[in-house]
Amino acid sequence: MEYVSTRGSAPALDFRGATLAGLASDGGLYVPRAWPTFAKDKIAAMAGLPYAQLAARVMQPFVGNCIAPERLLELTTQAYGTFAHKAVTPLKQFDETQWLLELFHGPTLAFKDVALQLLGLLFEEFLKDSEQHLTIVGATSGDTGSAAIDAVAGRAKIDIFMLHPKGRVSEVQRRQMTSMIAPNVHNIAICDASFDDAQAMVKRMFGDTEMTGRFRISAVNSINWARLMAQVVYYFAAAVQLGAPYRKVAFSVPTGNFGDVFAGYVAAKMGLPIERLVVATNINDILHRALSSGDYSAHGVTPTDAPSMDIQVSSNFERLLFDAGGRDGIALADQMRGFETTRAMQLTNAQRDGAAALFSSERADADQTAAAMRWAWENCGEVIDPHTGIGLHAALATKLPAGVPMVTLATAHPAKFGPAVEKAIGQTPALPPRIGDLLEREERYEELPGTYEAVAAFVAERATASPS
Numbered sequence: 001m002e003y004v005s006t007r008g009s010a011p012a013l014d015f016r017g018a019t020l021a022g023l024a025s026d027g028g029l030y031v032p033r034a035w036p037t038f039a040k041d042k043i044a045a046m047a048g049l050p051y052a053q054l055a056a057r058v059m060q061p062f063v064g065n066c067i068a069p070e071r072l073l074e075l076t077t078q079a080y081g082t083f084a085h086k087a088v089t090p091l092k093q094f095d096e097t098q099w100l101l102e103l104f105h106g107p108t109l110a111f112k113d114v115a116l117q118l119l120g121l122l123f124e125e126f127l128k129d130s131e132q133h134l135t136i137v138g139a140t141s142g143d144t145g146s147a148a149i150d151a152v153a154g155r156a157k158i159d160i161f162m163l164h165p166k167g168r169v170s171e172v173q174r175r176q177m178t179s180m181i182a183p184n185v186h187n188i189a190i191c192d193a194s195f196d197d198a199q200a201m202v203k204r205m206f207g208d209t210e211m212t213g214r215f216r217i218s219a220v221n222s223i224n225w226a227r228l229m230a231q232v233v234y235y236f237a238a239a240v241q242l243g244a245p246y247r248k249v250a251f252s253v254p255t256g257n258f259g260d261v262f263a264g265y266v267a268a269k270m271g272l273p274i275e276r277l278v279v280a281t282n283i284n285d286i287l288h289r290a291l292s293s294g295d296y297s298a299h300g301v302t303p304t305d306a307p308s309m310d311i312q313v314s315s316n317f318e319r320l321l322f323d324a325g326g327r328d329g330i331a332l333a334d335q336m337r338g339f340e341t342t343r344a345m346q347l348t349n350a351q352r353d354g355a356a357a358l359f360s361s362e363r364a365d366a367d368q369t370a371a372a373m374r375w376a377w378e379n380c381g382e383v384i385d386p387h388t389g390i391g392l393h394a395a396l397a398t399k400l401p402a403g404v405p406m407v408t409l410a411t412a413h414p415a416k417f418g419p420a421v422e423k424a425i426g427q428t429p430a431l432p433p434r435i436g437d438l439l440e441r442e443e444r445y446e447e448l449p450g451t452y453e454a455v456a457a458f459v460a461e462r463a464t465a466s467p468s
């Protein structure tokens with residue numbers, strides 16, 4: 001399998017190359033040159049497989065000959081062995097049509113673990129016979145940070161620098177990152193910044209030849225293709241349980257950086273019968289505006305009770321614009337450069353039509369989010385987090401053909417957002433036993449001003465030089 005950049009001029013890479021690169025050298029994102037597909041009988045045969053086996057089967061076409069099938073299965077078995085639920089991503093029924101896909105049973109209690117537990121192992125696998133040392137630079141609005149740190153803390157050939165916007169993640173999210181103390185872990189709180197600012201710094205570092213000349217920089221955010229590949233699996237897991245390939249299924253996905261919902265698009269491209277992917281946003285609604293009117297313009301980030309979705313520059317949207325818009329990388333590079341200068345762009349007709357075939361969108365404000373959280377609690381006795389509440393609001397607002405089940409992705413454990421949950425439903429979710437002592441743990445992080453120069457100097461001083 002070969003990977004090409006959405007901006008058309010970086011060299012094509014195999015799976016190993018794309019995983020270690022993270023972001024393409026032309027600033028684009030790697031996507032497979034063509035989508036592998038599964039015939040109906042192959043999808044039917046996925047029913048009942050243990051999650052690790054299903055994961056190896058769905059991902060093997062993307063991995064190609066970079067990892068042998070038996071070894072890939074060993075890696076998925078190890079990665080998903082860390083989850084607290086045997087089903088890894090269990091599906092719950094709310095009522096006749098509404099379902100909930102729980103993605104938060106991994107070590108850090110958010111859907112990010114599904115991909116990052118594997119990505120940590122993939123990095124190690126690809127580095128084991130090499131002299132290279134990886135410098136991971138990542139940005140987080142709360143959940144990627146702890147999941148990535150948990151996946152790579154203590155690994156010999158990796159340093160991780162994780163940037164979060166100071167004061168804009170929940171206390172539990174911050175402590176989950178900053179209490180993981182290891183010599184290769186560097187948490188950085190960026191002052192007076194949003195997630196978008198932190199993500200822009202990360203992307204800038206990939207294009208900074210002074211940094212890339214000294215350090216082998218890589219990514220753990222969903223700009224890294226391997227993240228999305230691992231997230232495709234749970235769409236298959238849920239859909240086959242609900243009758244795929246003989247029945248269509250719809251998904252409602254709480255969305256920020258567009259990685260999770262793009263994984264659903266990939267599943268559809270691979271042959272999974274998906275009726276609709278509902279992009280659920282909070283009031284930071286650039287994706288809702290883009291999908292409903294073609295207007296992709298960033299208005300600045302407003303903090304909400306769903307901080308992980310407080311994002312306006314949505315990296316993976318570029319992958320959709322590339323694929324749905326006809327895969328013209330050179331034209332897209334121009335369009336993206338325009339957006340980077342003006343923070344606004346209009347989708348082309350091809351991009352709008354390509355997206356409309358599968359996606360719709362909904363936006364939830366604070367009251368609508370709380371109402372959906374109350375609906376889950378009062379009707380089904382389920383405590384859900386505010387991100388999941390946004391997804392559920394969108395699911396309940398979407399009309400589907402009769403007989404099509406709607407699956408809302410439950411992206412985080414409610415205990416990560418205790419005060420917001422208490423405000424909405426009057427219940428405070430307890431921290432699960434594996435992080436029961438979180439509030440007593442020592443924290444370690446650096447505060448830096450919100451300038452690229454400050455962050456680059458900090459990384460340069462602590463990272464390990466490595467040949468490219």
Ligand SMILES: Cc1ncc(COP(=O)(O)O)c(C=O)c1O
Pocket residue numbers: 110111142143144222254255256257258259260261308309387388411412
């Ligand atoms: C809890 C939670 N829900 C939803 C999202 C949005 O997912 P994505 O950025 O893949 O769209 C995130 C962060 O990305 C998250 O942490």
Ligand SMILES: N[C@@H](CCOP(=O)(O)O)C(=O)O
Pocket residue numbers: 139140141142143144145195220221222223256257259308309
């Ligand atoms: N919501 C994320 C932000 C970035 O997402 P990623 O999926 O691109 O890593 C977070 O919680 O950190």
